[in-house]
Amino acid sequence: MKLFLFDHCPFCVRAMMLTGLKQLEVEWVYLLNHDVQSRLDKIGANQVPILQKPDGSYMAESLDIVAYLDHVDGQPVLRPSTQQAAIQHYLTESAYSSSRLLFPRDVCLGLPEFASDAAVEWFTQRKSAIIGISFDEALANTKTYLEGLYKCWPLLEDIRLPSSLDNRLSYDDVLLFPGLRNLTMVKGIEFSPHIRRYIDEVAQLTGVHLYAEVAL
Numbered sequence: 001m002k003l004f005l006f007d008h009c010p011f012c013v014r015a016m017m018l019t020g021l022k023q024l025e026v027e028w029v030y031l032l033n034h035d036v037q038s039r040l041d042k043i044g045a046n047q048v049p050i051l052q053k054p055d056g057s058y059m060a061e062s063l064d065i066v067a068y069l070d071h072v073d074g075q076p077v078l079r080p081s082t083q084q085a086a087i088q089h090y091l092t093e094s095a096y097s098s099s100r101l102l103f104p105r106d107v108c109l110g111l112p113e114f115a116s117d118a119a120v121e122w123f124t125q126r127k128s129a130i131i132g133i134s135f136d137e138a139l140a141n142t143k144t145y146l147e148g149l150y151k152c153w154p155l156l157e158d159i160r161l162p163s164s165l166d167n168r169l170s171y172d173d174v175l176l177f178p179g180l181r182n183l184t185m186v187k188g189i190e191f192s193p194h195i196r197r198y199i200d201e202v203a204q205l206t207g208v209h210l211y212a213e214v215a216l
Contacts, residue, residue, distance in 0.1 A: 001026045003065075004042065004050040006033060006113040008106045010178035011062040012049040013208060017174060018069040020207030022077065026051075026069070030112035034122035066174055079170035083159060087176045090155040097148035098179060103127040104135035105185045109214045146189060153192045161194075162201045169205060177202045185211035 003019065003026050005012035019026040031038055036046045043050055043060045051065045052058050059065060070076045106127075107120045114120050128134055138145070159176065162169055180199050183189055191199065203210055
């Protein structure tokens with residue numbers, strides 16, 4: 001199987017988590033961010049991740065891919081979601097600060113989906129329009145966005161740690177971990193002790209790399 005993805009994409013991280021958690025033989029293929037046609041050719045839509053199944057067919061939608069990978073060997077391991085409302089509340093409340101922290105950093109870390117100037121330019125134009133400011137301005141206001149983000153940490157203090165659940169993951173983790181993982185690309189970010197432990201535990205179980213060594 002092949003998984004077509006972007007390293008920075010939280011929806012792609014959902015699928016990455018399952019390949020690592022279940023140690024599946026799935027080849028990761030990084031697409032250039034601006035190469036819309038390659039996505040259209042596979043699934044008729046401009047989205048990732050895309051999974052190529054053993055029969056050569058393609059499937060989209062991250063949660064559908066997660067479910068497929070979890071069941072592909074007939075031994076699913078993910079627990080059902082029990083804290084989805086709390087997680088969605090955090091994601092909604094943190095979106096303003098998170099997007100302004102992450103978008104300008106995505107193109108600065110040498111990620112494979114931004115291996116060409118055209119890919120960087122395409123992403124920069126689209127995402128700066130979404131946040132309404134330039135990437136330079138967003139970077140200059142990092143402290144302000146971090147302060148906004150820190151106000152959201154209490155919303156996650158009741159999130160269950162994998163270690164409290166026999167090191168089993170659930171669909172809650174599939175929804176929550178990708179965004180927290182991406183925030184590790186912000187140099188100097190201060191996670192609460194509980195959230196820091198959560199990130200480290202899920203990363204260890206799934207093999208998904210964090211960004212601390214290249215944080216900006």
